[in-house]
Amino acid sequence: MEPRSISQNGNISENGGSSLIFLGTGCSTAVPNARCLIQPSDPPCEVCSRSLSLPPERNPNYRCNTSLLIDYARADGEHKYILIDVGKTFREQVLRWFTIHKIPQVDSIILTHEHADAVLGLDDIRVVQPFSPTNDIDPTPIYLTQYAMDSIAQKFPYLVQKKLKEGVEVRRVAQLDWKIIESCLERPFLSSGLEFVPLPVMHGEDYVSLGFLFGKSRVAYISDVSRFPESTEYVISKSGAGQLDLLILDTLYKEGSHNTHFCLPQTLDAVKRICPKRALFVGMTHEFDHEKDNKALAEWSVREGIPVQLAQDGQRIFIDL
Numbered sequence: 095m096e097p098r099s100i101s102q103n104g105n106i107s108e109n110g111g112s113s114l115i116f117l118g119t120g121c122s123t124a125v126p127n128a129r130c131l132i133q134p135s136d137p138p139c140e141v142c143s144r145s146l147s148l149p150p151e152r153n154p155n156y157r158c159n160t161s162l163l164i165d166y167a168r169a170d171g172e173h174k175y176i177l178i179d180v181g182k183t184f185r186e187q188v189l190r191w192f193t194i195h196k197i198p199q200v201d202s203i204i205l206t207h208e209h210a211d212a213v214l215g216l217d218d219i220r221v222v223q224p225f226s227p228t229n230d231i232d233p234t235p236i237y238l239t240q241y242a243m244d245s246i247a248q249k250f251p252y253l254v255q256k257k258l259k260e261g262v263e264v265r266r267v268a269q270l271d272w273k274i275i276e277s278c279l280e281r282p283f284l285s286s287g288l289e290f291v292p293l294p295v296m297h298g299e300d301y302v303s304l305g306f307l308f309g310k311s312r313v314a315y316i317s318d319v320s321r322f323p324e325s326t327e328y329v330i331s332k333s334g335a336g337q338l339d340l341l342i343l344d345t346l347y348k349e350g351s352h353n354t355h356f357c358l359p360q361t362l363d364a365v366k367r368i369c370p371k372r373a374l375f376v377g378m379t380h381e382f383d384h385e386k387d388n389k390a391l392a393e394w395s396v397r398e399g400i401p402v403q404l405a406q407d408g409q410r411i412f413i414d415l
């Protein structure tokens with residue numbers, strides 16, 4: 095019999111099952127915030143100091159750009175690796191977590207939106223693709239909105255261009271198969287055989303970002319949100335279309351509010367309204383101290399009856415997908 099492993103949520107899963115790996119749980123500047131190190135305050139920023147006190151792979155206060163890797167074990171036993179977002183720190187995340195968790199490749203990519211912390215690592219996708227000096231490989235499907243496509247065509251014209259002009263040397267670049275999705279709850283799509291429902295959310299009142307609902311165990315991943323449209327909230331709420339098994343949700347600062355992201359007060363309010371079985375937070379700045387704030391959140395969880403915690407880079411959760 096195969097050995098069994100105990101996942102972080104305490105469930106026993108067969109080895110070889112599906113899992114979620116948090117490749118990053120930080121904000122756009124990532125943690126440590128470089129400014130705290132080159133222009134230290136007096137006293138120095140505690141979290142940024144602590145985020146360098148241990149190597150990143152053993153340090154929950156070291157946070158790269160928010161990104162999730164879905165290790166999807168299909169019914170036939172084959173594993174597919176689906177990457178959500180490819181930010182500025184992608185290469186570092188591959189070096190650290192693909193090695194530790196033994197992830198050999200990326201089979202498909204999904205983008206929440208086209209901000210720098212979600213797309214600027216796209217050049218490095220070539221390292222998770224098969225090697226060909228002539229770019230003669232199957233392109234990796236990448237799912238994104240038309241708005242994100244137009245923006246990426248300006249940021250990375252060489253990744254979008256199909257044919258080389260005559261007389262231009264071949265240079266090795268990531269090979270991507272761009273697939274347009276709709277910002278629409280009624281337009282689910284398949285990525286590596288797993289169904290995703292787009293969850294349009296406001297990320298600032300002038301901008302729509304996408305979250306995604308997926309899995310037999312219902313998981314919602316919403317990394318960039320300042321307000322839920324009613325129709326999106328309905329789809330992921332216990333009082334609406336049904337209770338989530340896991341909500342992964344944005345939280346930028348500990349206090350107050352922000353124009354383009356939830357901060358902890360809005361994040362906790364949303365968790366109470368949506369009422370998932372469990373929630374994990376991502377997108378944190380250096381205001382959050384992993385251990386200290388998770389203790390406070392554990393008390394909140396007991397009070398409110400919903401387990402919530404800050405996620406950490408490298409965390410892996412076994413879950414039925």
Ligand SMILES: [Zn+2]
Nearest residue numbers: 130139142380
């Ligand atoms: Zn700091």
Ligand SMILES: [Zn+2]
Nearest residue numbers: 207209297318
């Ligand atoms: Zn953003």
